[in-house]
Amino acid sequence: MTTTPAAGTADSRPADLLIVDADIVTMASDRAVVSGGAIAVVDGRIAAIGPAATLRAAYPGSPELDAAGCLVVPGLVNAHQHTTADPLVRSSIPDDVPARQAIFDWIVPLHGAVTGEDDELSATLTAVESLSYGVTTLLEPGTVAHPLRVAHGLRAAGIRARVGGWGWDTPEAPYAMPAADTLAAQADTVAALAGDPLVTGWITLVGHDLVSDDLFTGAAELADRLDVPMTWHLSPGPEDPAAYAAAGRARPVRHLHDLGVLGPRLLLGHAVWLDDAELAALAETGTAVASCPGAYLRLGQGFSRAGRHTELYRAGGRLALGCDSHNAGDTPDLWRAARLFAGLERDRGIPDPLRADEIFALATIDGAAAVGLAALTGSVEVGKAADLVVLDTRTVPWTPRGDLPTQLVWGAAGHTVRDVLVDGRMVVRDRRITTVDVDALREEATHRRVALLRRAGIDIPHRWPTVPATEYCARRTVPDGALPPL
Structure with missing residues (x-):
């Protein structure tokens, strides 16, 4: 050797x-x-x-x-890790609200209020935490406003990464742009990061039911022309199949297959709710999937009922692991994602669940292969x-x-x-x-959290009251001679 x-x-x-x-x-x-x-x-x-x-x-x-x-x-490969907005307000969205409410009552206002400084800092914070867990490659599946500031923050921490600006063109959706403008912004991000040895660009559509057919096909053509990969979100819960049916489309993955945009250049985030034809289409086309088990559990999206990622893997499909966002997976700890995946797949009683050696491969070499980086990283x-x-x-x-x-x-x-x-x-x-002053990072993140929540108009509910020590002491002091004998 x-x-x-x-x-x-x-x-x-x-x-x-x-x-x-x-x-x-x-x-x-x-x-x-x-x-x-x-x-x-x-x-x-x-x-x-x-x-x-x-x-x-x-x-x-x-x-x-x-x-x-x-x-x-x-080094571990995190194939789906958001780095903006959420890290500054981590573990703040209540865990008893539906996923859709979490998105529109929390995530959308937060992304509307972030500044470039917020995005750069939150990306650095995510990268530093990721590195502390041994994650050396992070794939950002879409940031709303400031992708180049995100890239700068990731680069400052010293992590290997891919970055893109989210795109969608459904007119009534927040932050939507026409397909041509979206594609131009995507191309600009890729060009701006070309030649960077660590942080490069890719094509990142939000996916779901927020993207027109013209934008899906245009993005695939752009990725081919620029020779870069792309990632879209699809079917983490049952909402996407229902929305596609209501619009008269085939099921989501089948619809993408009919458009001719599936293939080894594409990484789908989630793809949990699949039928047999969709699973077969992913395996046949070499389309990769990033599985984020912690997020599905946190948001109650039905992974333990509907997930078919082991079946996809056994059918020859390409699979990687991810952690999603700080208000879904709550931490970019890929070790925890691997353990959750292992436990959920065994507990569902599926035939031939993935073994520990196969799951560690998903976190390393197979994950690197799924995101097109196996020639560079994922093995020693x-x-x-x-x-x-x-x-x-x-x-x-x-x-x-x-x-x-x-x-x-x-x-x-x-x-x-x-x-x-x-x-x-x-x-x-x-x-x-070694790359970042962690004390200064912690102080600035705490300051920016307060300012971001204020701008977004969000009050964090606290289930446990905070009581000053002096007040608590006054309430709880036991009179002399009243202590029970030991």
């Missing part, structure tokens, strides 16, 4: 970093785990994998990261980007080690992330973000 210059040759030079004495979960095609290995990182890429002594001889004088007793895994292989996560397996959650994929999916692996590299750059070191 090593590709190194011979020790002592004139070509020998230090690597940017040697990660030494780790057990390496490669997620390569043979799923090999390299015991007691080392990784050489040169110019942001994995230059070699092998014994530490061999790599030290090939790259003399290289700085080293001691990973003794640790596990190195590929020579030539790929050094998107790497060091898990501290000397901790109690790893004591003793069991079957690795089972422990990665069902255990507490996300709590043991120690170091994270993206494109060879150390963005988390010893559990601390």
Whole structure:
């Protein structure tokens, strides 16, 4: 597995970093785990994998990261993670309201009130949190107002990402634009991010029943012309099939198939409520799906009743995992998404549910393949980007080690992330973000939350009263001599 210059040759030079004495979960095609290995990182890429002594001889004088007793895994791929508005008011939408009410009473006003500064900050906040969980690739499936500010915020944190501005053209919908204007805005975003080594653009329509046929087909043609992928939302709950039927259309996925816009360039967010023909169309066309189980549970969208993502995977379909938004999935923790997916699919009693090793692949190499990034990331292989996560397996959650994929999916692996590299750059070191002043980020986010809610005209309901300590103490003080004996 090593590709190194011979020790002592004139070509020998230090690597940017040697990660030494780790057990390496490669997620390569043979799923090999390299015991007691080392990784050489040169110019942001994995230059070699092998014994530490061999790599030290090939790259003399290289700085080293001691990973003794640790596990190195590929950086995780979050295929559906919104980064705007919600992060600044996270966990604020009540969990006892219907999904449609959450959107129109909360999300729409918030997006109407955000500034470019809000969007940039919330994107940085999301990226920092994602990196702390070992997520090195984040796909933003659509931001309403300021995609380039979002890209700047993601880039500042050092995460790999794709970004686009949402588009839809149903006249009565908030923030809608004519199809031609929407496509022009999409093309401008892609062009503005062209050549960026980390944060690139893609075509992001909101989807659902808010997009005309002309915009669907125009977006697919634009993506082909620009040679970029695209993502749309579809059928997270039963509302989309019902809306398409009311409009005289075929079911959503079948309608897209009839338009000729399905295919390997397209990632559909959700696609939970599918019939047999829709599932077959996705598998046959190579259209990928991003499954966000935490969001479906939070919003009560029926994933445990209607979800068919395992069936899609078993039929040869392309599947990835996502976390959605901070008021749906509530956290960009892909480890939790993987565990929820595993548990829900087993609990539904479906035949042949996905195993832990298959689900960890969805979070890494299969997820990367679903979003068109398998040649770059998702596995620890020579030539790929050094998107790497060091898990501290000397901790109690790893004591003793069991079957690795089972422990990665069902255990507490996300709590043991120690170091994270993206494109060879150390963005988390010893559990601390290196790219952003987290204290300053926290302070600004708290300030912007208050201002954003005020502009949006939203009052957050609090189910538990907040009482100053002095008042609480005065109410609860027990008179002298009134304490019961122990």
